[in-house]
Amino acid sequence: MRLKLAKEGLELWEGKQCAQGLLRKRLWGVYFGQLYKSFCFYLPWCWLDHLSLDNETGMDPSGIRIRPVSGLVAADYFAPGYFVWAVLITNLARIGYEDKNMHMAAYDWRISFQNTQVPDQTLTTIKSNIEVMVATSGKKVVVIPHAMGALYFLHFMKWVEAPAPMGGGVGSNWCARHVKAVMNIGGPFLGLPKAVAGLFSAEGRDIAVARAIAPGFLDKDVFGFQILQHIMRMTRTWDSVMSMIPKGGDTIWGGADWSPEESHECQGSKQKNNYTQATGGNS
Structure with missing residues (x-):
């Protein structure tokens, strides 16, 4: 079972007068190039208004609803010729995977991680999807987060085992029972x-x-x-x-007067030399 997290397309469900006719059209994602020609080039301020969040609530402004695209199509391609997950999806399909055992976890990457729970219960949805995948297959899931998705899934693992109502309230061993491995791709943990x-x-x-x-x-x-x-x-x-x-x-990045690399000693080569000396004596 595979679960993928990545920055996916965002589509319009409610907007201002300047966005009339763009219901369920992507404001970010696959069709951005086409949208740019018909919308962004002539009304760029309108596009910016719809993708911006309210400074006080951190959510969509009043009268605007932007939601993440759902399904595998959400992040297979970012733009024509610019693939994200398409190659991995294709290769997994060749070895027997399909949409029943391969799921794309969609989330609104603009808002804070905890606030993704507010508009459409995203954290709860991910939890439910993982539980269904485990129940139907009898196997734990392998999660493949990309970029910000790595940080988001880290937040999810903390949230799901935290007490309700701020967390999932499912106990401290939920991740151990449902997640086999997490394979981060380009996660910006620092x-x-x-x-x-x-x-x-x-x-x-x-x-x-x-x-x-x-x-x-x-x-x-x-x-x-x-x-x-x-x-x-x-x-x-x-x-x-x-x-x-x-x-x-400074512990990680150093300061104005020093760099962490200056005092770093490569333990790998030292261990290799010790191993060579040990094996050399036995030969």
Whole structure:
């Protein structure tokens, strides 16, 4: 049994007047390129308004409902030609997996992990899906989180065994009884420097690449406003970004006067040398 967690597509279920005709259309995900041509290019401020969260509640603003896409199609491709889980899904299907024993856990990656429980009981849904998969197969599940999904599943494991009402209230051995293994892919457990850049300036590697391809494009008044400034304001409303702020302090990252690598001694080579000397004496 396989359970996957990743940043998936987000679709519109309720919006403002400027988003009329976009019911269940993706504002983030597979059809973003098509949506950009028909919506974002002409009304970029409307797209930003719909993806932004309320500064006080941390949820969708009044009159707007954005929900994660469900099913395996939620994150097989991010955009045409840009696969996320498609290759893994294809290869698992070749060895007998299907949608009965392979599940994509959809969650709204913009809001705080605990708040994903508010609009659609996401944490409870993941718990129920895992329990159904274990009950139908008689085997524990293997969870494959990607990127932020690794942090989200870590939160889920703490939540599911925490006492109700703030947690799942199922006892301290639920994970041991239902989860065989967790295979994290690119989990930012110590945070991401890009998260800091996004909060302070919206600059990042992708922006640098865009500037190299089209110098001056992002600095022009192409969209009728300063695009990076508004993207920065939008990302600042996403509580989930705070979960990726680098953590660990000087112990992990070092300080102005030293780096952790300077005092690090490779134990692997030392053990290898000891092993070579020991085996050499016996030969």
